[in-house]
Amino acid sequence: xxxxxxxxxxxxxxxxxxxxxxxxxxxxxxxxxxxxxxxxxxxxxxxxxxxxxxxxxxxxxxxxxxxxxxxxxxxxxxxxxxxxxxxxxxxxxxxxxxxxxxxxxxxxxxxxxxxxxxxxxxxxxxxxxxxxxxxxxxxxxxxxxxxxxxxxxxxxxxxxxxxxxxxxxxxxxxxxxxxxxxxxxxxxxxxxxxxxxxxxxxxxxxxxxxxxxxxxxxxxxxxxxxxxxxxxxxxxxxxxxxxxxxxxxxxxxxxxxxxxxxxxxxxxxxxxxxxxxxxxxxxxxxxxxxxxxxxxxxxxxxxxxxxxxxxxxxxxxxxxxxxxxxxxxxxxxxxxxxx
Amino acid sequence: xxxxxxxxxxxxxxxxxxxxxxxxxxxxxxxxxxxxxxxxxxxxxxxxxxxxxxxxxxxxxxxxxxxxxxxxxxxxxxxxxxxxxxxxxxxxxxxxxxxxxxxxxxxxxxxxxxxxxxxxxxxxxxxxxxxxxxxxxxxxxxxxxxxxxxxxxxxxxxxxxxxxxxxxxxxxxxxxxxxxxxxxxxxxxxxxxxxxxxxxxxxxxxxxxxxxxxxxxxxxxxxxxxxxxxxxxxxxxxxxxxxxxxxxxxxxxxxxxxxxxxxxxxxxxxxxxxxxxxxxxxxxxxxxxxxxxxxxxxxxxxxxxxxxxxxxxxxxxxxxxxxxxxxxxxxxxxxxxxx
Numbered sequence: 001x002x003x004x005x006x007x008x009x010x011x012x013x014x015x016x017x018x019x020x021x022x023x024x025x026x027x028x029x030x031x032x033x034x035x036x037x038x039x040x041x042x043x044x045x046x047x048x049x050x051x052x053x054x055x056x057x058x059x060x061x062x063x064x065x066x067x068x069x070x071x072x073x074x075x076x077x078x079x080x081x082x083x084x085x086x087x088x089x090x091x092x093x094x095x096x097x098x099x100x101x102x103x104x105x106x107x108x109x110x111x112x113x114x115x116x117x118x119x120x121x122x123x124x125x126x127x128x129x130x131x132x133x134x135x136x137x138x139x140x141x142x143x144x145x146x147x148x149x150x151x152x153x154x155x156x157x158x159x160x161x162x163x164x165x166x167x168x169x170x171x172x173x174x175x176x177x178x179x180x181x182x183x184x185x186x187x188x189x190x191x192x193x194x195x196x197x198x199x200x201x202x203x204x205x206x207x208x209x210x211x212x213x214x215x216x217x218x219x220x221x222x223x224x225x226x227x228x229x230x231x232x233x234x235x236x237x238x239x240x241x242x243x244x245x246x247x248x249x250x251x252x253x254x255x256x257x258x259x260x261x262x263x264x265x266x267x268x269x270x271x272x273x274x275x276x277x278x279x280x281x282x283x284x285x286x287x288x289x290x291x292x293x294x295x296x297x298x299x300x301x302x303x304x305x306x307x308x309x310x311x312x313x314x315x316x317x318x319x320x321x322x323x324x325x326x327x328x329x330x331x332x333x334x335x336x337x338x339x
Numbered sequence: 340x341x342x343x344x345x346x347x348x349x350x351x352x353x354x355x356x357x358x359x360x361x362x363x364x365x366x367x368x369x370x371x372x373x374x375x376x377x378x379x380x381x382x383x384x385x386x387x388x389x390x391x392x393x394x395x396x397x398x399x400x401x402x403x404x405x406x407x408x409x410x411x412x413x414x415x416x417x418x419x420x421x422x423x424x425x426x427x428x429x430x431x432x433x434x435x436x437x438x439x440x441x442x443x444x445x446x447x448x449x450x451x452x453x454x455x456x457x458x459x460x461x462x463x464x465x466x467x468x469x470x471x472x473x474x475x476x477x478x479x480x481x482x483x484x485x486x487x488x489x490x491x492x493x494x495x496x497x498x499x500x501x502x503x504x505x506x507x508x509x510x511x512x513x514x515x516x517x518x519x520x521x522x523x524x525x526x527x528x529x530x531x532x533x534x535x536x537x538x539x540x541x542x543x544x545x546x547x548x549x550x551x552x553x554x555x556x557x558x559x560x561x562x563x564x565x566x567x568x569x570x571x572x573x574x575x576x577x578x579x580x581x582x583x584x585x586x587x588x589x590x591x592x593x594x595x596x597x598x599x600x601x602x603x604x605x606x607x608x609x610x611x612x613x614x615x616x617x618x619x620x621x622x623x624x625x626x627x628x629x630x631x632x633x634x635x636x637x638x639x640x641x642x643x644x645x646x647x648x649x650x651x652x653x654x655x656x657x658x659x660x661x662x663x664x665x666x667x668x669x670x671x672x673x674x675x676x677x678x
Contacts, residue, residue, distance in 0.1 A: 028456060066401040114363065115364040
């Protein structure tokens with residue numbers, strides 16, 4: 001199984017209004033809610049691809065309970081299109097504070113979104129210590145979760161994905177500690193975060209980091225993606241897969257350098273596209289695909305996520321149609337020209 | 340005890356952002372949550388004035404459970420300033436749908452508020468029938484709630500306040516039915532709503548309606564408040580207390596006509612000021628005050644609510660300071676000139 005870590009879990013709420021005007025009153029015409037946080041998004045896509053996955057992180061208060069109920073309802077065998085869906089096991093750790101909400105207000109007149117993000121609960125030192133214990137137990141196969149499939153309980157962890165921001169109170173070096181624990185357990189680790197938590201995490205030598213171009217520049221100071229990826233590798237990352245938005249992915253690894261680009265611009269909502277790319281990379285790793293095939297899958301899943309009407313879902317038809325048409329170019333010269 | 344009815348209960352969430360810009364992303368710097376819906380606001384002020392109150396209405400889903408938990412925590416003897424506070428008894432009726440949230444986004448750069456209001460859960464015919472049974476039992480003193488004070492369980496109802504909008508699925512004539520049931524039980528009834536539910540409710544002859552000037556014009560077509568209040572009485576209301584915003588209240592009753600105005604403009608947030616006025620009118624009725632004294636209390640509580648830093652609370656110092664300085668004028672000529 002895969003393990004994803006979501007330290008700053010969220011309830012993602014989407015409101016539709018006919019037209020958003022600042023400082024006025026609005027009646028919301030449509031409300032949708034889903035479990036949120038990047039690690040949960042990655043887990044949802046992995047499960048949809050047929051890979052059992054355990055989610056851990058921190059959840060608390062009435063909003064945390066609500067997210068876990070949605071997760072249990074969505075992960076069960078009764079979920080829509082569940083035939084090929086693998087189980088998602090809840091191994092989240094309870095905290096006292098209330099899990100954050102994110103509110104996306106979609107303006108029906110323009111399609112534009114206004115985002116309001118709560119910061120997340122303050123995590124105590126005791127809660128963080130309890131999480132570290134759970135995480136270590138999950139990595140070594142001695143941890144348990146509330147799986148929908150009892151057989152998944154003791155499966156070895158193929159890889160762990162550390163995703164998203166840190167809630168208040170969690171040490172800024174948290175991801176470095178989680179990277180080291182994964183290595184100690186012999187589990188490959190992917191890191192997808194930003195800012196100082198990324199800088200500290202990279203120094204602990206994760207197997208793969210997946211920043212976007214802006215995060216990579218913030219990390220390294222270099223604006224040219226290939227140069228910035230080289231720098232990130234010098235800082236400790238074994239491999240770098242940089243998201244270049246609509247232009248696809250740039251991978252700089254010990255095995256080579258590649259660019260992977262979608263065949264056309266896909267219009268839609270980019271929310272969750274990066275998380276789908278992470279799921280594509282992890283699932284490709286688990287299935288023994290080589291780098292070009294992993295990157296093609298990651299780019300096709302990203303495009304299929306942008307095309308889906310619901311943020312964070314992916315359109316299986318777009319995925320199937322796009323996958324054979326991803327353009328892969330190899331080598332440093334091509335990577336530099338394309339980016 | 341008093342009974343307040345909140346059919347469209349809410350979780351009122353207030354977000355503060357440094358500056359709100361449509362179609363951008365915002366990190367929320369401060370989150371507050373409180374039980375919402377006009378009937379709950381009225382109950383909170385009545386309890387703060389020392390009057391035991393039972394709240395009923397419809398509550399459901401994770402948000403409904405959260406509102407009830409906040410209500411229980413706030414109504415208990417451990418609440419801040421609880422010395423003189425009377426108990427609030429929860430007699431809300433469970434429904435399957437999720438209680439709505441209202442989101443107030445306060446722009447720190449201007450102090451302006453952008454309001455996002457969910458519509459509320461769809462209520463089934465069975466749920467509405469169950470509510471009517473509970474309401475009838477509460478009116479006749481045979482109903483029970485989860486009181487913080489067991490002695491309050493069987494107290495007779497002094498008056499009932501019917502407050503706010505109707506959630507989807509509740510018949511538009513709901514308030515007319517609730518007014519008739521109150522009369523059948525010999526309980527005085529105050530109605531504070533708008534639009535068609537107000538028009539239908541007025542026809543059932545409530546003892547008192549408390550529209551604002553805009554609602555009164557919508558009900559009657561008349562723009563001059565005194566004329567509109569006369570019209571509302573002809574349509575069925577025994578008495579009309581119209582809120583004229585910062586200009587105070589206009590009361591047109593079988594006992595006479597009065598205007599009550601605050602001594603000065605009170606700057607602040609008007610949210611909940613109308614609900615505090617309702618609580619002032621009800622508490623004055625219960626204490627046997629005459630109309631001028633009831634109106635003075637209602638206006639002073641409104642001003643104290645506008646002055647309070649937290650929406651819906653009231654500032655006890657402003658209340659005490661303002662009460663003796665409310666200007667009351669009697670008679671139709673004064674009412675016409677002042678309005």
